[in-house]
Amino acid sequence: MNPLYSVAEIRAIEQRAAEALPAGTLMQRAGQATANAALDMLPFSTNGARVLVLAGPGNNGGDALEAAAHLTYSGAQVDVLHFPPAGEQSAERAAAQRRAESSDAIFNDIGGSALAGTEWNLIIDGLFGIGLARPVSGALRTLVDTVNTLGCPVLALDVPSGLDADTGAVVGPDGVAIRATHTITFIGDKPGLHTCDGRDHAGQVTVAALDLEPRQFPSVRLHLNEARFFARKLKTRRQNSHKGSYGNVAVVGGARGMAGAPILAARSALHAGAGRVFAVFADDAPSYDSGQPELMCRAAAGFDLDSSVLVLGPGLGTAPQSVELLKRAVASASALVADADALNLLAADAALQAAVAQRGAGCIITPHPLEAARLLGCAITAVQADRVAAARTLAARLRATVVLKGSGTVIAAPDGDAVINTTGNPALATAGTGDVLAGLCGSLLAQGWPQWEAALAAVWLHGMAADVLVTDGVGPIGLTAGELVPAIRAAINRLVQQHGR
Numbered sequence: 001m002n003p004l005y006s007v008a009e010i011r012a013i014e015q016r017a018a019e020a021l022p023a024g025t026l027m028q029r030a031g032q033a034t035a036n037a038a039l040d041m042l043p044f045s046t047n048g049a050r051v052l053v054l055a056g057p058g059n060n061g062g063d064a065l066e067a068a069a070h071l072t073y074s075g076a077q078v079d080v081l082h083f084p085p086a087g088e089q090s091a092e093r094a095a096a097q098r099r100a101e102s103s104d105a106i107f108n109d110i111g112g113s114a115l116a117g118t119e120w121n122l123i124i125d126g127l128f129g130i131g132l133a134r135p136v137s138g139a140l141r142t143l144v145d146t147v148n149t150l151g152c153p154v155l156a157l158d159v160p161s162g163l164d165a166d167t168g169a170v171v172g173p174d175g176v177a178i179r180a181t182h183t184i185t186f187i188g189d190k191p192g193l194h195t196c197d198g199r200d201h202a203g204q205v206t207v208a209a210l211d212l213e214p215r216q217f218p219s220v221r222l223h224l225n226e227a228r229f230f231a232r233k234l235k236t237r238r239q240n241s242h243k244g245s246y247g248n249v250a251v252v253g254g255a256r257g258m259a260g261a262p263i264l265a266a267r268s269a270l271h272a273g274a275g276r277v278f279a280v281f282a283d284d285a286p287s288y289d290s291g292q293p294e295l296m297c298r299a300a301a302g303f304d305l306d307s308s309v310l311v312l313g314p315g316l317g318t319a320p321q322s323v324e325l326l327k328r329a330v331a332s333a334s335a336l337v338a339d340a341d342a343l344n345l346l347a348a349d350a351a352l353q354a355a356v357a358q359r360g361a362g363c364i365i366t367p368h369p370l371e372a373a374r375l376l377g378c379a380i381t382a383v384q385a386d387r388v389a390a391a392r393t394l395a396a397r398l399r400a401t402v403v404l405k406g407s408g409t410v411i412a413a414p415d416g417d418a419v420i421n422t423t424g425n426p427a428l429a430t431a432g433t434g435d436v437l438a439g440l441c442g443s444l445l446a447q448g449w450p451q452w453e454a455a456l457a458a459v460w461l462h463g464m465a466a467d468v469l470v471t472d473g474v475g476p477i478g479l480t481a482g483e484l485v486p487a488i489r490a491a492i493n494r495l496v497q498q499h500g501r
């Protein structure tokens with residue numbers, strides 16, 4: 001189920017496991033697992049392959065030293081850049097150091113030009129793991145900067161050095177972290193590898209459980225998103241069904257000058273399978289959408305908000321009539337997705353926030369980090385410093401399903417359950433993709449999905465559509481939000497073929 005563990009949880013698992021094992025066992029297993037992963041990354045003939053091992057002062061360095069010794073036995077030429085601790089070291093680290101020193105590994109003060117001038121087949125980053133306590137500074141900072149310029153494969157141990165394993169933020173106001181191509185993470189997977197700066201620094205993540213058994217792991221409330229979490233809601237269509245079987249969506253927004261946003265969301269809702277889709281405009285409505293004449297374009301004044309799932313916010317603006325629309329939508333009995341300006345308006349109105357929290361029909365909100373910061377009354381940096389915590393706080397406060405967007409989108413429920421999404425890529429960093437996501441959420445709600453599964457599936461499908469388009473060369477540069485819409489349709493149909501019943 002792809003659980004994600006906090007540093008505190010990993011420490012507790014590790015401590016209990018270590019008590020039942022001979023001293024040093026876990027570090028030896030970590031070193032062996034690292035060597036195996038490294039061999040997979042080296043040329044078929046390892047003889048003479050150049051491997052640089054960076055061994056920091058703590059147990060992360062111990063893992064690296066164990067791996068260094070193993071790799072010499074495979075014939076690789078292993079250089080170790082060793083940063084011993086100033087004070088005492090753990091007994092297992094001392095043993096690892098002795099093993100590495102008595103192997104063919106070369107302990108060497110390699111630096112500067114020699115480091116940059118060598119064609120390394122692989123660099124192993126064992127500088128800091130979950131014990132990183134402050135920003136990487138001084139000579140180590142220079143080393144991290146140099147490694148990040150080299151362009152060779154880099155295998156990070158446990159977590160790329162400089163990255164916070166809990167949050168995925170690079171530690172420090174102006175910090176640095178290793179940009180690895182691969183990360184082998186020990187005992188269990190960690191949230192910081194998958195959100196915020198994590199995806200840029202961790203590369204491809206594998207988990208080495210170090211032979212611990214499932215019973216040694218606590219159950220947790222944070223997971224990586226996967227189709228399994230929502231697959232049971234994927235339904236094949238009954239022959240004897242009609243458009244009324246698949247629900248109504250009304251996308252409400254489109255103040256003057258911003259009519260494109262609700263159109264995009266409405267097209268997305270339509271292509272994701274909603275039976276009938278309205279595009280509802282705060283100001284004047286166009287008579288129809290010539291690119292998508294299936295949409296019904298209406299003015300908000302007098303529109304019945306009780307007969308459709310509402311997607312409120314795309315291009316809504318912040319004029320007084322938009323506030324009125326938001327109040328009407330919150331007071332309605334309809335399922336609601338609140339996005340964009342609906343969230344900005346909500347942030348400015350405590351009474352409306354209380355009304356959202358008390359809604360019987362619940363709510364999905366889809367803030368990007370700035371919208372989340374406005375809702376929380378904090379700086380955007382505070383949101384990004386701990387995205388999972390920010391999403392959980394908002395979910396609890398508004399009793400809503402929260403989709404905190406960005407690299408490693410976080411979906412959080414009011415009861416504390418949270419999921420980090422794995423699909424998607426920077427092709428999505430273009431105007432209108434958020435509108436497409438909001439429309440997709442609304443479409444799944446209209447088709448009878450519960451909020452939680454609708455949010456999980458929408459985020460997953462939206463990201464998967466972008467991933468497929470990038471594979472086909474439609475991005476990452478220049479993908480447009482509208483191009484996501486048919487790709488989402490293809491992705492949802494493919495999923496229904498695989499899982500539908």
Ligand SMILES: NC(=O)C1=CN([C@@H]2O[C@H](COP(=O)(O)OP(=O)(O)OC[C@H]3O[C@@H](n4cnc5c(N)ncnc54)[C@H](OP(=O)(O)O)[C@@H]3O)[C@@H](O)[C@H]2O)[C@@H](O)CC1
Nearest residue numbers: 026027030057058059060128129130131132133134135158
């Ligand atoms: N124990 C076990 O059984 C297992 C442990 N495992 C491995 O151990 C890792 C955790 O080891 P760890 O706790 O020793 O922490 P680690 O990440 O090596 O760093 C701590 C050292 O760095 C130092 N330091 C911190 N920040 C710094 C900075 N910015 N700049 C400079 N120095 C800094 C800090 O010094 P201090 O803060 O005390 O001055 C201390 O010396 C874990 O990620 C996994 O890889 C696995 O093998 C599984 C079994």
Ligand SMILES: Nc1ncnc2c1ncn2[C@@H]1O[C@H](COP(=O)(O)OP(=O)(O)O)[C@@H](O)[C@H]1O
Nearest residue numbers: 368405406424425426428429431432433434435
């Ligand atoms: N670098 C990225 N990696 C993954 N997803 C991204 C990235 N940048 C943006 N996205 C996704 O694109 C969408 C952008 O939404 P939003 O910021 O609301 O845009 P807009 O308001 O222009 O529609 C979100 O789903 C977000 O998660």
Ligand SMILES: [K+]
Nearest residue numbers: 128157159161
């Ligand atoms: K590391």
